[in-house]
Amino acid sequence: MPFVNIKKQYLAIGMLIFVILFFFNSKPAFQCQISTDNQVVSYLPIIYGITPTYTRLAQKADLTRLSQTLMLVKNFHWIVVEDAETKTDLVKNFLKETGLKYTHLNVKTHSSKHSTASGVEQRNLALDWLRDHLAKIEDKRGVVYFMDDDNTYALKVFDEMRKINKVGTWPVGIVGGMRVEMPVVTDGKITGFNAVWKPFRPFPIDMAGFAINATLFLEKPDAKFSRKVQSGFQESEILKYFTTKDELEPLAENCTKVYVWHTRTQKPSIINPKKLKHPPVISDAHIEV
Numbered sequence: 357m358p359f360v361n362i363k364k365q366y367l368a369i370g371m372l373i374f375v376i377l378f379f380f381n382s383k384p385a386f387q388c389q390i391s392t393d394n395q396v397v398s399y400l401p402i403i404y405g406i407t408p409t410y411t412r413l414a415q416k417a418d419l420t421r422l423s424q425t426l427m428l429v430k431n432f433h434w435i436v437v438e439d440a441e442t443k444t445d446l447v448k449n450f451l452k453e454t455g456l457k458y459t460h461l462n463v464k465t466h467s468s469k470h471s472t473a474s475g476v477e478q479r480n481l482a483l484d485w486l487r488d489h490l491a492k493i494e495d496k497r498g499v500v501y502f503m504d505d506d507n508t509y510a511l512k513v514f515d516e517m518r519k520i521n522k523v524g525t526w527p528v529g530i531v532g533g534m535r536v537e538m539p540v541v542t543d544g545k546i547t548g549f550n551a552v553w554k555p556f557r558p559f560p561i562d563m564a565g566f567a568i569n570a571t572l573f574l575e576k577p578d579a580k581f582s583r584k585v586q587s588g589f590q591e592s593e594i595l596k597y598f599t600t601k602d603e604l605e606p607l608a609e610n611c612t613k614v615y616v617w618h619t620r621t622q623k624p625s626i627i628n629p630k631k632l633k634h635p636p637v638i639s640d641a642h643i644e645v
């Protein structure tokens with residue numbers, strides 16, 4: 357049966373060639389994955405999102421909505437700072453359950469009659485933590501973004517901020533009495549700002565409308581928010597350390613797209629059960645809302 361023998365030989369040679377090809381092919385492919393070229397292509401700057409938060413009825417609802425956006429963002433580190441003397445169980449348990457990479461901090465605002473600025477102490481504490489953290493790790497690259505816990509963030513805003521060199525900016529929807537507050541861009545450069553609320557601010561930009569290269573916070577150790585500035589000037593206060601109006605990098609297609617909205621959660625009104633003619637059957641005090 358010479359015919360069958362030839363077939364077997366071909367089969368054996370064929371398999372040998374297949375095995376040889378497999379090994380030769382897989383080796384370069386493996387090397388490619390660990391080569392530096394490939395790392396440059398797939399490098400995704402880490403985003404440090406800084407969110408001050410305080411106890412209120414809609415807090416968990418707001419944090420839930422935000423966290424479920426963040427679950428879809430790659431390479432994200434959430435720094436949540438409670439305005440509280442001690443960390444609350446609600447936020448502690450909530451963060452644990454999100455599965456997100458996070459740092460939980462707290463500092464109580466010292467109320468002052470001179471200033472109603474909110475989030476100053478909390479954001480500054482987060483920046484202290486960030487500098488400490490960056491000093492300890494080898495890769496100091498990243499992006500810092502200040503995020504309110506009740507704003508609305510499209511995933512695209514995170515893609516945009518990873519493009520920044522120093523400081524990038526983009527439009528913010530429904531803020532400052534406008535449909536959209538935004539930088540005016542001519543030939544790829546920012547030439548002005550479309551803002552009606554305190555347009556004389558050095559940077560008439562909402563907190564949600566910019567992100568800063570994290571490495572710069574090591575180069576400017578004094579950069580922080582201040583209680584001494586009037587309301588609406590916190591953004592300008594921090595930005596002045598890092599950039600000028602000319603240097604700001606316009607993102608979101610030359611500032612023509614809205615990827616973040618300054619939404620506000622309405623304060624809920626709850627009825628005191630004691631004042632009801634038909635009170636609820638049981639108390640709900642043991643349920644976390």
Ligand SMILES: *[C@@H]1O[C@H](CO)[C@@H](O)[C@H](O)[C@H]1NC(C)=O
Pocket residue numbers: 401496497498499518520521522569570571572
């Ligand atoms: C930030 O600046 C540093 C130092 O200038 C640079 O190496 C890095 O690529 C920049 N971008 C990011 C996202 O870190």
Ligand SMILES: *[C@@H]1O[C@H](CO)[C@@H](O)[C@H](O)[C@H]1NC(C)=O
Pocket residue numbers: 542543544609610
């Ligand atoms: C922004 O505008 C500049 C100048 O007109 C143009 O070259 C560039 O491609 C634009 N960028 C984007 C992302 O649309």
